[in-house]
Amino acid sequence: MSYYFCIVGTQDQPLFELEFGTSKQGGDGVARFSQEARQMNPFIVHSSLDFVDELQWTNSQMYLKRVDQFASSHVSTFLTPTSTRFMLLHLPHPPNTAPQSTPSPNSFPPFTPYTSTPASTTTAGRSSSSSTTSIPNNPTSPQTEEAIRAFFGEVFEIWMKAIMSPFASVEGKLGSPVFRQRVVAAGKKYL
Amino acid sequence: MATTAPSQPGPKPLSPPTTIQAASSTARTPQQPSQQHSGLRTPSNRKTIYDRNLNRTRTAELSRASFAYLFSEMVTYAQRRVTGIQDLERRLNEAGYPLGQRLLPLLLYRSSTPTHPHPRPTRILPLLQFIAHPLWRHLFARSADSIESSSTNPHEYMIVDNEPLVNQYISVPKEMSQLNCAAFVAGIVEGVAWAVGLQCAVSAHNAGEGDAMWPGKTVFLIRFDESVVKREAIK
Numbered sequence: 195m196s197y198y199f200c201i202v203g204t205q206d207q208p209l210f211e212l213e214f215g216t217s218k219q220g221g222d223g224v225a226r227f228s229q230e231a232r233q234m235n236p237f238i239v240h241s242s243l244d245f246v247d248e249l250q251w252t253n254s255q256m257y258l259k260r261v262d263q264f265a266s267s268h269v270s271t272f273l274t275p276t277s278t279r280f281m282l283l284h285l286p287h288p289p290n291t292a293p294q295s296t297p298s299p300n301s302f303p304p305f306t307p308y309t310s311t312p313a314s315t316t317t318a319g320r321s322s323s324s325s326t327t328s329i330p331n332n333p334t335s336p337q338t339e340e341a342i343r344a345f346f347g348e349v350f351e352i353w354m355k356a357i358m359s360p361f362a363s364v365e366g367k368l369g370s371p372v373f374r375q376r377v378v379a380a381g382k383k384y385l
Numbered sequence: 386m387a388t389t390a391p392s393q394p395g396p397k398p399l400s401p402p403t404t405i406q407a408a409s410s411t412a413r414t415p416q417q418p419s420q421q422h423s424g425l426r427t428p429s430n431r432k433t434i435y436d437r438n439l440n441r442t443r444t445a446e447l448s449r450a451s452f453a454y455l456f457s458e459m460v461t462y463a464q465r466r467v468t469g470i471q472d473l474e475r476r477l478n479e480a481g482y483p484l485g486q487r488l489l490p491l492l493l494y495r496s497s498t499p500t501h502p503h504p505r506p507t508r509i510l511p512l513l514q515f516i517a518h519p520l521w522r523h524l525f526a527r528s529a530d531s532i533e534s535s536s537t538n539p540h541e542y543m544i545v546d547n548e549p550l551v552n553q554y555i556s557v558p559k560e561m562s563q564l565n566c567a568a569f570v571a572g573i574v575e576g577v578a579w580a581v582g583l584q585c586a587v588s589a590h591n592a593g594e595g596d597a598m599w600p601g602k603t604v605f606l607i608r609f610d611e612s613v614v615k616r617e618a619i620k
Binding site: 352357364 | 433434435437439483486487489490491493494499502504505506507580581582616
């Protein structure tokens with residue numbers, strides 16, 4: 195699974211962005227978005243903000259779970275009490291085409307359903323991780339939901355430490371390299 | 386949505402506009418010496434704000450004397466730069482606002498457990514209860530004295546404090562009898578309410594006149610926006 199994580203401020207401005215890949219079950223932690231997907235991700239996340247705005251008043255939990263889906267990309271959200279939103283887009287790799295060493299732009303079109311993915315069954319040695327309930331493959335399973343909850347919980351803590359600084363603004367960009375390191379570590383730990 | 390720059394270059398060590406930021410939010414952890422950012426400055430003990438614990442214990446309370454001193458300095462500072470009482474109260478209010486914004490997530494985080502996260506207050510009543518109890522207890526070590534709703538105006542709610550801690554060591558001169566320095570606390574309340582998305586204006590008013598028991602009684606008047614009251618009626 196490839197992940198695109200974005201922290202969105204209350205004025206819908208992005209404060210922090212990060213791309214990473216799955217580290218569980220032998221993943222190498224590298225995002226495998228195609229060039230097209232990489233450009234589309236911010237739009238997909240931005241469009242799901244509308245759902246978050248609605249859920250904000252009906253769901254009083256901070257973790258809103260999966261709020262939106264676009265093609266095979268799923269968006270999960272964590273809403274902090276100050277209405278800053280943590281958006282995580284997760285894109286499962288189609289079972290057979292997953293990590294290729296050099297994904298060419300056409301080999302992995304993310305916005306087409308699985309059925310039409312080219313039958314490039316060339317990647318060997320991926321059978322070990324193709325269980326249907328594992329985190330890397332099934333974005334709707336409860337295991338994935340729990341893993342994302344744990345990830346968001348940790349990021350919430352890191353984010354809070356960042357904004358507790360009297361010199362930081364709640365609406366300011368999170369440019370600290372230490373913050374980035376910590377989020378990357380949380381991603382490695384849980385996803 | 387415009388994209389942020391993924392990694393900002395570290396602030397230059399000696400350029401004046403960024404020094405505060407450098408000291409507060411950017412520093413290198415000892416575990417990752419490979420992440421060299423030439424301009425970064427590290428505290429001498431190599432600990433950053435990210436190494437701190439968010440769960441401070443009850444013993445980490447501030448002494449009342451030092452708070453009173455700092456607060457009186459704050460009022461004096463604001464007073465030197467304003468034209469009238471309203472302006473002064475506005476300044477105190479603005480000083481409290483960011484505090485409320487930060488206290489809300491902090492207190493919710495502290496009262497949560499990993500399995501049972503504390504819900505966000507999304508309606509007026511839970512919000513007022515959050516302000517009057519957990520928030521007040523955190524700030525003043527006791528709950529607020531009462532929450533009231535206005536009988537004439539559905540937009541207005543009041544939180545009453547019989548003896549605000551912030552006013553305890555402040556003597557207001559006669560010609561400024563309108564002034565209530567608890568505007569600072571009103572700012573905190575406003576910060577909390579805006580953070581959860583319930584827009585409102587909060588002001589502090591003296592209500593102790595003729596009250597033999599509580600001469601310093603203060604009412605925090607919370608006036609919610611039209612949109613908030615409308616949304617409240619829908620559900």
